[in-house]
Amino acid sequence: MKRVLVRSVAAAAATVLVGVLAACSSGSSAAPATQGATTGATAKDTGPLKVWVMGDVGPAFEKATADFTAQTGITLQVDAIPWENVNDKLTTAVASGQGPDVVQVGLSLLPTFAAAGALKDLSGVIGNYPGLAAANFPDAVDPKNLGSDGKVLSVPWISDTRVLFYRSDILTAAGYPTPPTTWDQMEQVAKALKARGDGQYGYYIPLWDNTLPVQYTWQAGGDVVGADGKVNFDTPEFAAAVDHYLGFFADGSAPTASDWDQTQGFVSGATPMVISGPYLAKAISEAAPELDGKWSVALSPKDKNGTSLFAGSNLGVWNTSTHVDAAMQLIDYLDQPATQTAWYQAQGELPTNLQALDELSKTGDAALAVYAKQLTEARTVPMVPGWDLIANEMATALTAIGTTGADRDSTLEAFYAKAAQISSNY
């Protein structure tokens, strides 16, 4: 425990020192860096490219890129960074200036690292790669929707969205052979399922999920970012989202336990409905293969519309990279429909390339067709710096109201003030 203080102080000290050093060196090295990139293009740059990917995908990534190295002669050094260390790792890289060449950045971290100037503007070179044109990808991840003032700081790679997972056997037994498609139906079905008995619920809302209320705000026809680009929660649509969200806690159709296990609850049937991403499908099949055929996925239930969350990761080129051309070739390769399809088959991570998505959704996999359809009606989290902090404040405020009986209006007022204050700090 004592070490934590010492460690954090030491880390702060180190980051300052390194930051000063990096600032000193970046000025002098800027010119040779760009020069290296241009000469590299003519003299055939073969890397090695340092690539940082996230999660447990190292060997799979090396396998997926073996062909790329064979074709281009560009060698790769792949580092797979565990998800929980991503923020630390990227922060250290920013501080030290020692980044990779190609980096995977989750969409929720994108604004922070774009604002820190960690990613290179690719608008000058992206035109050479027709495969990377914005038209090949969903609108949600079009650079102009990622808030970078005309710059292209990243290119879409893998996608992820939130759909409704439901236990068809339990819903049918309760008299609902088809899944709910509207908010009203959702509330009604959840309540009916809750009435099955003690310890049974209708719908699991992860208390740590700080995107669901935002998704509900979109579905109510609103947004959490105002026309001025600043976050604004004080809207009738957010209020409607909050009422829908809290309603599940108020009538007891969602469990209030903060340590509720999503997969376990779904498998046991205690929470037969949950809004989650494709990774849950994998978790369910692994935990309970015998449930196959007793559960399914459906589009997010609608209010005014059925907008869901567009999650996933983009690829960027680190600001200090001297292998821009080789890096772009790799990104171009990773975004080709064939590579994207193979990656889905190996890793279960959805493509962003529209052609790959389309081909996959025609393979007869019903769940895939739902994901692909939902991705066309999905948006990314707001691309404002400090979003993480604001979203967690929102989750905390709603948890307080929903599970500990805090006063709705005063808690929300305090949250609005806090959100405005956080925005002004950036």
Add this chain to the structure above:
Amino acid sequence: MTSTSTVAPPGAAFPRVRRPRRPAGPVSRRRGAVVPYAFVAPAFLLLLAFGVLPILVAAVVSTTNMNISGLADSSNIRFIGAANYTRLVQDPEFWHALTNTGLFALVGVPSILVVSLGVALLLHRSDSGFARALRAFYFMPAITAIVAVALVWGYLYNSQFGLFNYLLSLVGIGPVPWLSSPTVAKFSVALVAIWRATGLNIIIFLAALQGIPKEYLEAAAIDGANERQRTLRITIPLLRFAIFFVTITTVINWLQFFDEPYVLTQGGPVGATTSISLYIFQQGFRYNQFGFASAGSLVLFVIIAVVTLVQLRLRRSDVD
């Protein structure tokens, strides 16, 4: 030149300085003054480099708006004076975290003291193989990795399939929201920390108990003191220094309480288990607000320094 040559053979320098009753001249007197410093120097330099310097840097950083863009480009760093500190005292979460830390310390320090002293007294009564095995048993939590500990306790506490709630259901008691209720979660998290911390303190008390001369207890027994009187009047007063040591280190540990809430609850639900260290960590490393977090860590440093000084002061008057 001269000073380095005195330092070089320390073994030779010592007896030469000590032997003459009266210092022969200014040279050897200077040697006598240098040698102790030479021995202290490495530790002192380490303390400067890894203790004092980081605190000074944190003090400087705490007056800036240091965040991730400041790391990337130092021209983004601005001096903002005491703004981080004003923001800190205006942040209800900071006060919440501070209150939580105070509560944790209030519950945790006496519990650890009483439990570890009690267990040590019991273990000290016997020197059988079983008692020695028990010592190892009690020490086990102290050497087990916190993540493994948290994982297992997380399963014990779990509201869906946890062992505790299952056992309670056997005797007809309804489920307890171990980690979900803001009030109960505080105690659940504190319990794990108490369980983890007692092992080391039991060993400290056992060592101190072994240092108590048997004659005192025998003399008291001959004078007709019963076991309770011997423990309360002889043993515990003679353990005063060990108790003092354990109290100081335990108080500091609770003020820096971090590991258990970090891995068990992430500070939730609704911030109920967010200690001040966890709050600082989140502000710094989760939200990249290094300047603000530095201000928080400096405040924590001052609190710990003041609390420890007060304890040392009380101890001094106790000795007098």
